Amino acid sequence: GQQLNQSPQSMFIQEGEDVSMNCTSSSIFNTWLWYKQDPGEGPVLLIALYKAGELTSNGRLTAQFGITRKDSFLNISASIPSDVGIYFCAGPLYLSGNTPLVFGKGTRLSVIA
Amino acid sequence: DADVTQTPRNRITKTGKRIMLECSQTKGHDRMYWYRQDPGLGLQLIYYSFDVKDINKGEISDGYSVSRQAQAKFSLSLESAIPNQTALYFCATSDRGSTETQYFGPGTRLLVL
Numbered sequence: 218g219q220q221l222n223q224s225p226q227s228m229f230i231q232e233g234e235d236v237s238m239n240c241t242s243s244s245i246f247n248t249w250l251w252y253k254q255d256p257g258e259g260p261v262l263l264i265a266l267y268k269a270g271e272l273t274s275n276g277r278l279t280a281q282f283g284i285t286r287k288d289s290f291l292n293i294s295a296s297i298p299s300d301v302g303i304y305f306c307a308g309p310l311y312l313s314g315n316t317p318l319v320f321g322k323g324t325r326l327s328v329i330a
Numbered sequence: 331d332a333d334v335t336q337t338p339r340n341r342i343t344k345t346g347k348r349i350m351l352e353c354s355q356t357k358g359h360d361r362m363y364w365y366r367q368d369p370g371l372g373l374q375l376i377y378y379s380f381d382v383k384d385i386n387k388g389e390i391s392d393g394y395s396v397s398r399q400a401q402a403k404f405s406l407s408l409e410s411a412i413p414n415q416t417a418l419y420f421c422a423t424s425d426r427g428s429t430e431t432q433y434f435g436p437g438t439r440l441l442v443l
Contacts, residue, residue: 218389226370250430257436258434258435258436259437262432305405310375316429317374317386317388319389323370
């Protein structure tokens with residue numbers, strides 16, 4: 218199956234700062250997903266990307282599907298305390314057919330007020 | 331009421347014991363998943379089921395088994411628990427034809443002594 222590498226592993230930022238994180242895959246993806254896990258809860262889907270080069274926003278969050286189809290980026294602008302959590306990228310576990318997801322190891326974000 | 335529920339929420343057990351984690355959903359989804367989360371390792375897929383008669387191994391199925399008793403219920407069993415199965419376990423669901431948008435339960439925290 219596919220494998221995903223996320224970086225950075227963790228980040229400590231000041232409230233109001235912008236944040237960037239990325240995810241790379243060992244193979245070409247046709248879908249990129251970004252999930253967020255709030256402390257003590259299960260992950261929730263933030264953004265889904267389906268096309269190389271696609272740029273999609275959800276409030277202060279913007280994600281991009283890399284043109285090589287092997288990477289994706291998530292940016293958070295003007296961070297606030299509730300942005301704290303773990304951000305996971307995800308994509309299809311297998312290259313074709315009915316496939317579940319594979320998740321990256323996550324980027325843990327801490328926001329200092 | 332929550333759409334995806336997991337019981338128990340916390341469990342302490344001893345090495346060698348059999349334990350079952352249960353998941354129920356009211357979303358009417360066909361697809362259900364079991365994941366394991368360890369610090370720094372992200373979410374790893376244990377088993378998945380795309381309908382009641384379909385069971386598939388995920389990335390880390392050794393030491394685990396599952397049962398899909400009905401569309402709404404998917405149970406995970408540890409036949410003989412061992413300490414390195416100490417982790418946070420999540421159940422998730424998704425609608426037919428879509429694996430991108432998964433809805434996660436609140437998690438079960440398991441400690442094996």
